Amino acid sequence: MKKITLFSDGSALGNPGPGGFGAILRYMDKERIISGGEKHTTNNRMELLGVIEGLRVLKEPCEVEVISDSSYVVKGINEWLGGWIARNFSKVKNPDLWNEYIEVSKGHKIKATWVRGHNGHDENERCDILAKEQAQIQKDLLK
Secondary structure, three states: OEEEEEEEEEEEOOOOEEEEEEEEEEEOOEEEEEEEEEEEEOHHHHHHHHHHHHHHOOOOOEEEEEEEOOHHHHHHHHHHHHHHHHOOOOOOOOHHHHHHHHHHHOOOEEEEEEOOOOOOOHHHHHHHHHHHHHHHHHHHHOO
């Protein structure tokens, strides 16, 4: 199984408001950068969408370490998801995206690691810039 590192960050201008995500996938010495946005969303949705879209581009089952500054995403993946599924996502925010995460994560072995945001972590900073750029694009489209 290939070992992939997926760095991801999300942003929303307002919360809710225009939002964006940025993700960097790394396999050995190769990187792939993806980003996108939505006109009306929340920060947590963009944090999770970055992971989803990163996983979506993988073409075969991989061992994936997700690196994120979102405790919502990291704890959701590592700790909470099983209980949420057992309760059929009762009282859980963003069940549509969590169900999408379940679909795109099938076949992969995923572990999430939390990093402190805005603390000099190179890839996290790069993802933050991508996410904010995409959020700004969405904001500009609303004018």
